[in-house]
Amino acid sequence: MAQARSNRPLSPHLQIWRWGPAMLVSILHRITGNGMAFAGIGLLLWWVGAIASGPEAYATFLDYAWTGASGGIAVLTALLGKVVLVGLTWAFFQHAASGVRHLFLDVGAGYELESNARWSTLTLVFSVLATILFWAFVLLR
Amino acid sequence: MGNGTSIGRVRGLGSSHQGTHHWLLQRLTAVGNLVLIPFLMLSLALLPSHDYATVHAWVAKPIPSTALILIMLNTITHARLGVQVMLEDYIHEEGGKVAAWLLVNIVPFAAAAFGIISVIRIALGGA
Numbered sequence: 001m002a003q004a005r006s007n008r009p010l011s012p013h014l015q016i017w018r019w020g021p022a023m024l025v026s027i028l029h030r031i032t033g034n035g036m037a038f039a040g041i042g043l044l045l046w047w048v049g050a051i052a053s054g055p056e057a058y059a060t061f062l063d064y065a066w067t068g069a070s071g072g073i074a075v076l077t078a079l080l081g082k083v084v085l086v087g088l089t090w091a092f093f094q095h096a097a098s099g100v101r102h103l104f105l106d107v108g109a110g111y112e113l114e115s116n117a118r119w120s121t122l123t124l125v126f127s128v129l130a131t132i133l134f135w136a137f138v139l140l141r
Numbered sequence: 142m143g144n145g146t147s148i149g150r151v152r153g154l155g156s157s158h159q160g161t162h163h164w165l166l167q168r169l170t171a172v173g174n175l176v177l178i179p180f181l182m183l184s185l186a187l188l189p190s191h192d193y194a195t196v197h198a199w200v201a202k203p204i205p206s207t208a209l210i211l212i213m214l215n216t217i218t219h220a221r222l223g224v225q226v227m228l229e230d231y232i233h234e235e236g237g238k239v240a241a242w243l244l245v246n247i248v249p250f251a252a253a254a255f256g257i258i259s260v261i262r263i264a265l266g267g268a
Contacts, residue, residue, distance in 0.1 A: 034227050037220035045256050048209065051200055052259035055193045062191070092178055099171050106168070138186045 021120035028124075029098040032091035040088050089134055094127035163222060170219035177212050197263060206264040213256035221249040 050061035063070050068078030101119050104110050110119055184205060188195055199205055228241040
């Protein structure tokens, strides 16, 4: 009986529930999307605005966002900048994979419990692997 | 909006009949992002260096500057729609709703305008 019950869908309940991959992927889609909307577009505008403003502004951008070459607070923000940039690439890969999954769900495919859980899990595996590969390529080539 | 009968209390609070357009635009811009953002990431990863001259010259080329302007339109539209849904889900007080409405209807346009003018300045040799 216990064995049979464990494979059945769990009813949504305020207190009695457990994490499933689809739930995690769903909330990550929102977190990564809004994270990129604010941090990602903010950083993109700073970058393109700095290039448009000239070499000094671009040097300031590089200093505060990546190298920390001028020392002081820039060391701290450059560390943060690296974390944010790696985080943004992971956020993009996660949001993109999850988004493609949503496009399939939109046409009515992938709702069976097993395939829903499998594709949810695959977006998580993909985003981590793609992030590692991307930064390995950037830093080691 | 009335406050007497039950129909009077809900009249005017229904769908604004823009849901389908919002939903479809979110997906159209999503497909655009699947092309534009990998292009930006791969291009930046493949640049021989990231000093000012190299990066400036790359942005100034026709295809990169076109892609960046499309990002300013497509990606910011996508972000605007997504942030709007998030705010609608979490903000329930009237004051907060007004603030969210202002945020979603002003900031993305300011951001896109700044981004586009920056790319044009780089591409047409302002700096």
